[in-house]
Amino acid sequence: xxxxxxxxTAVSSPTASSNRMDVLKHEFMQIWQVIAALLLIYLVxxxxxxxxxxxxxxxxxxxxxxxxxVLACGTTIVLISGGLDLSVGxxxxxxxxxVGIFLAEYELPIWLAVCGGLAFGAALGALNGAIQxxxxxxAFIVTLGGLTAYKGLAEILASGRxxxxxxxxxxxxxxxxxxxxxxxxxxxxxxxxFLTKTRLGSRAFAIGGNAEVAxxxxxxxxKSRIYYYMLGGFLAALAAIMEVSKLNFAMPARGQSYELxxxxxxxxxxxxxxxxxxxxxxxxxxMLMMQTITVGLSYMGVGTSYQRIAIGVIIIMxxxxxxxxxxxx
Amino acid sequence: xxxxxxxxxxxxxxxSKHYGGVIALDNVDLTLYEGEVLAVVxxxxxxxxxxxxxxxxxxxxxxxxxxxxxxxxxxxTPTDAKNAGIETVYQDLALVNEISxxxxxxLGREILRDDWLGKLFGVLxxxxxxxxxxxxxxxxxxxxxxxxxxxxxxxxxxRQAVALSKTVMFGKRVAILDEPTAALGVRExxxxxxxxxxxxxxxxxxxxxxxxMQHVLNxxxxxMVLRLGHLSAVRDVKxxxxxxxxxxxxxxxxxxx
Amino acid sequence: xxxxxxxxxxLASTMALGMASSTxxxxxxxxxxxxxxxxxxxxxxxxxxxxxxxSQGIEFIDMTASSPDSAAQKDAVDRAIDMGVDGIIIGxxxxxxxxxxxxxxxxxxxxxxxxxxGIDHSHISSLVQTDNLAAAGxxxxxxxGNVKDGSVLILGGSAGHQTGxxxxxxxKNAAEAAGLEVxxxxxxxxxxxxxxxxxxxxxxxxxxxxxxxxxxxxALAAVSAAKALNKLDNLVIVGFDGxxxxxxxxxxxxxxxxxxxxxTRMGAESVKNLVNVINGKEAPAVxxxxxxxxxxxxxxxxQ
Numbered sequence: 001x002x003x004x005x006x007x008x009t010a011v012s013s014p015t016a017s018s019n020r021m022d023v024l025k026h027e028f029m030q031i032w033q034v035i036a037a038l039l040l041i042y043l044v045x046x047x048x049x050x051x052x053x054x055x056x057x058x059x060x061x062x063x064x065x066x067x068x069x070v071l072a073c074g075t076t077i078v079l080i081s082g083g084l085d086l087s088v089g090x091x092x093x094x095x096x097x098x099v100g101i102f103l104a105e106y107e108l109p110i111w112l113a114v115c116g117g118l119a120f121g122a123a124l125g126a127l128n129g130a131i132q133x134x135x136x137x138x139a140f141i142v143t144l145g146g147l148t149a150y151k152g153l154a155e156i157l158a159s160g161r162x163x164x165x166x167x168x169x170x171x172x173x174x175x176x177x178x179x180x181x182x183x184x185x186x187x188x189x190x191x192x193x194f195l196t197k198t199r200l201g202s203r204a205f206a207i208g209g210n211a212e213v214a215x216x217x218x219x220x221x222x223k224s225r226i227y228y229y230m231l232g233g234f235l236a237a238l239a240a241i242m243e244v245s246k247l248n249f250a251m252p253a254r255g256q257s258y259e260l261x262x263x264x265x266x267x268x269x270x271x272x273x274x275x276x277x278x279x280x281x282x283x284x285x286x287m288l289m290m291q292t293i294t295v296g297l298s299y300m301g302v303g304t305s306y307q308r309i310a311i312g313v314i315i316i317m318x319x320x321x322x323x324x325x326x327x328x329x
Numbered sequence: 330x331x332x333x334x335x336x337x338x339x340x341x342x343x344x345s346k347h348y349g350g351v352i353a354l355d356n357v358d359l360t361l362y363e364g365e366v367l368a369v370v371x372x373x374x375x376x377x378x379x380x381x382x383x384x385x386x387x388x389x390x391x392x393x394x395x396x397x398x399x400x401x402x403x404x405x406t407p408t409d410a411k412n413a414g415i416e417t418v419y420q421d422l423a424l425v426n427e428i429s430x431x432x433x434x435x436l437g438r439e440i441l442r443d444d445w446l447g448k449l450f451g452v453l454x455x456x457x458x459x460x461x462x463x464x465x466x467x468x469x470x471x472x473x474x475x476x477x478x479x480x481x482x483x484x485x486x487x488r489q490a491v492a493l494s495k496t497v498m499f500g501k502r503v504a505i506l507d508e509p510t511a512a513l514g515v516r517e518x519x520x521x522x523x524x525x526x527x528x529x530x531x532x533x534x535x536x537x538x539x540x541x542m543q544h545v546l547n548x549x550x551x552x553m554v555l556r557l558g559h560l561s562a563v564r565d566v567k568x569x570x571x572x573x574x575x576x577x578x579x580x581x582x583x584x585x586x
Numbered sequence: 587x588x589x590x591x592x593x594x595x596x597l598a599s600t601m602a603l604g605m606a607s608s609t610x611x612x613x614x615x616x617x618x619x620x621x622x623x624x625x626x627x628x629x630x631x632x633x634x635x636x637x638x639x640x641s642q643g644i645e646f647i648d649m650t651a652s653s654p655d656s657a658a659q660k661d662a663v664d665r666a667i668d669m670g671v672d673g674i675i676i677g678x679x680x681x682x683x684x685x686x687x688x689x690x691x692x693x694x695x696x697x698x699x700x701x702x703x704g705i706d707h708s709h710i711s712s713l714v715q716t717d718n719l720a721a722a723g724x725x726x727x728x729x730x731g732n733v734k735d736g737s738v739l740i741l742g743g744s745a746g747h748q749t750g751x752x753x754x755x756x757x758k759n760a761a762e763a764a765g766l767e768v769x770x771x772x773x774x775x776x777x778x779x780x781x782x783x784x785x786x787x788x789x790x791x792x793x794x795x796x797x798x799x800x801x802x803x804x805a806l807a808a809v810s811a812a813k814a815l816n817k818l819d820n821l822v823i824v825g826f827d828g829x830x831x832x833x834x835x836x837x838x839x840x841x842x843x844x845x846x847x848x849x850t851r852m853g854a855e856s857v858k859n860l861v862n863v864i865n866g867k868e869a870p871a872v873x874x875x876x877x878x879x880x881x882x883x884x885x886x887x888x889q
Contacts, residue, residue, distance in 0.1 A: 051670060054670075057669070060665060067657075165682070197452050197453060199441060199453055200451055202439070205428045205432070206427075209426055210426065210427075212422055213422045213424065214425065214436060214437070215407065216417070217438075218407050218411055243657055246660065247683040248682055248685055248686075249656075249683060251656075254657065256655075276425070276426070276427035295665060298647075298665060299665070299669055301647045303623065303648060304623070304651045
């Protein structure tokens with residue numbers, strides 16, 4: 001198949017002056033369609049709905065997408081490495097409740113409550129990875145177990161407690177649009193740098209692409225995988241802290257289906273569910289696309305049930321487009 | 330062809346591999362001398378790939394020991410083999426399609442930046458890695474310019490050239506190749522074999538699995554024949570011809586067994 | 587190119603969805619977000635509110651999420667504020683979530699009213715809520731009208747629960763005023779407890795003529811218990827909520843009555859209140875809504 005394109009083998013294109021700019025151009029070629037689709041959807045609502053045209057609306061799209069976008073950055077790492085974590089929604093719930101208890105009941109300093117929550121989320125993520133590595137039970141099953149078990153843990157921790165009315169400084173983390181947006185962009189930037197510039201991050205693509213080749217090349221697969229799940233848990237915890245701060249209360253019912261919204265954003269952006277390919281920029285665009293549809297349709301008075309149908313259609317079209325494009329190449 | 334020395338680099342004694350009750354490899358000995366190319370031939374299922382994987386720690390051995398430069402070497406994982414100076418190109422498992430040539434060549438042995446970014450966060454030094462690959466490719470006359478592109482974009486011959494180059498870059502003593510010309514066209518095979526031949530010039534001793542009798546006769550110094558998991562013969566290439574090899578492989582000639 | 591075809595599909599489908607909710611040309615535009623759209627009670631509230639708005643010629647935007655989700659609801663309120671609607675109605679999933687949003691609404695001068703559940707914030711101008719005391723009073727009057735003497739057993743909610751206490755007191759006040767004896771048992775809204783308590787009291791106290799359960803499934807449990815003891819015929823059993831299963835029991839003559847919260851009035855009143863606030867008129871801080879008594883006479887209307 002690919003042999004045909006260059007039968008002269010090693011004598012390949014000596015004229016090609018390949019450099020870093022070409023790579024950037026190549027990556028842009030991969031992502032421009034998703035950006036174009038996002039702009040197009042924005043434009044449709046811009047034309048159809050006068051109140052949608054305001055700058056506040058644009059801010060609200062970014063601001064309201066930010067919590068799930070942070071969570072989805074973690075999902076991107078895990079999916080690229082060929083893994084899957086269905087339990088991040090429940091990690092989200094349990095960390096939210098834990099941070100709520102730290103603040104409302106023990107009145108810990110905010111920085112300590114936040115760090116404690118992040119550490120707890122990272123630990124639960126790492127546990128997901130460790131169980132898979134040790135027992136060899138598939139990711140789907142292990143994290144499905146985590147989905148229920150962590151949810152139960154959140155319910156036990158929260159029972160009989162009123163976890164609300166946190167200090168004003170804590171509320172600043174998730175309130176308004178500016179701060180969540182800042183956290184979202186910082187998270188996406190750092191995740192992107194992690195994946196492209198660091199040894200551990202770049203190995204995620206190799207492990208997700210072909211774990212056996214990576215193993216034979218001397219990559220410590222098991223340890224790396226645990227780290228990716230740990231980062232997924234960490235970012236779920238960060239998202240949970242943002243939401244607890246935004247809502248000013250914590251309860252175990254939060255985070256429901258968030259893992260699926262995150263996966264949806266990742267898929268719409270064009271990251272492969274089978275590992276080895278993808279990027280956090282794509283995920284961000286996927287999340288913004290879903291949020292634009294949600295906001296735009298609700299501005300036009302279209303109910304959430306219809307919004308869900310629209311997002312479902314977009315998910316399938318995005319993957320169809322990806323498959324079609326690959327086949328055409 | 331340069332005469333091989335009589336000093337053994339790698340000696341494996343009594344290597345066996347059992348899968349439950351099935352004996353894939355039974356008590357096989359192997360000696361590789363400094364500077365030679367040793368061919369391993371045999372029919373499908375004769376145990377060639379199993380032997381190589383057992384030698385390089387890719388699969389655990391049921392029994393057997395490995396000596397390197399006359400001393401016992403403990404090779405239990407692929408990393409142990411690499412540390413000992415043995416570089417392996419596994420069939421179909423040489424490159425990850427989804428990552429660039431640079432990342433593929435340095436996979437598992439990435440170069441980190443010298444500064445705090447590298448020490449603290451494991452930030453990669455792409456500049457240095459790219460430069461080393463370009464230097465290597467020019468030394469081996471491998472003409473691949475787009476080292477940033479995913480491995481998938483390259484032809485079978487190009488991919489094999491990259492995998493073989495990797496053995497020169499990292500293999501201090503021994504290169505082990507599992508069918509380096511499988512799935513290659515005639516022209517590409519020729520180039521890959523020229524590259525294999527040049528490995529010797531870079532100080533490597535080579536073990537090569539192959540199905541191609543012409544390659545054995547033209548490029549190798551000695552040949553060992555496996556049959557049904559047993560070592561059936563070891564010969565100097567100058568003492569055999571194609572018909573004799575085929576007879577040994579099929580069992581028409583029972584060899585030393 | 588294929589992708590442009592896909593784009594056309596996206597465009598067309600979003601437009602079609604947009605057209606489905608053709609916007610009214612209206613002077614006023616209000617946003618509503620209720621508990622969820624998967625709950626019959628709240629569907630009724632939203633429908634009544636929408637109809638009231640329509641009759642006043644006001645554009646009504648329903649932003650209710652399809653399942654109870656406080657974050658989605660908060661986002662919806664924020665979105666309504668960004669849109670610059672003229673007023674907002676909130677039937678909150680969790681009333682603790684809205685501090686920052688209501689601050690923003692206050693800043694922009696967008697009035698907000700609450701329905702069903704109060705929200706503790708100075709910017710909430712009005713609350714339309716079921717008056718549990720008054721509604722249970724209706725149940726009490728019904729019992730008094732159907733039982734001449736004897737005792738009334740009240741199966742209560744949890745101890746100290748505001749709603750549970752109000753429902754207990756409504757029945758208790760009416761019954762005691764009519765000279766009936768009242769026995770109160772706490773059951774924490776647990777159906778099993780309602781069953782056991784009913785069984786024990788019917789066996790030990792032949793004087794019990796009526797049973798009021800503060801929640802409808804509890805009334806069904808009382809019906810089963812009485813049936814098992816063959817004492818259903820002489821009993822007046824009244825519940826609270828108007829659940830479908832209880833309406834069936836009422837139609838079949840097993841349960842005597844239930845109290846249904848008047849969600850139609852709640853929806854309509856909340857719109858009226860909001861419009862009054864928007865127009866600078868007075869609106870009461872709390873609009874209590876009484877319950878509707880459902881018996882075998884009118885049960886068909888609600889089934």
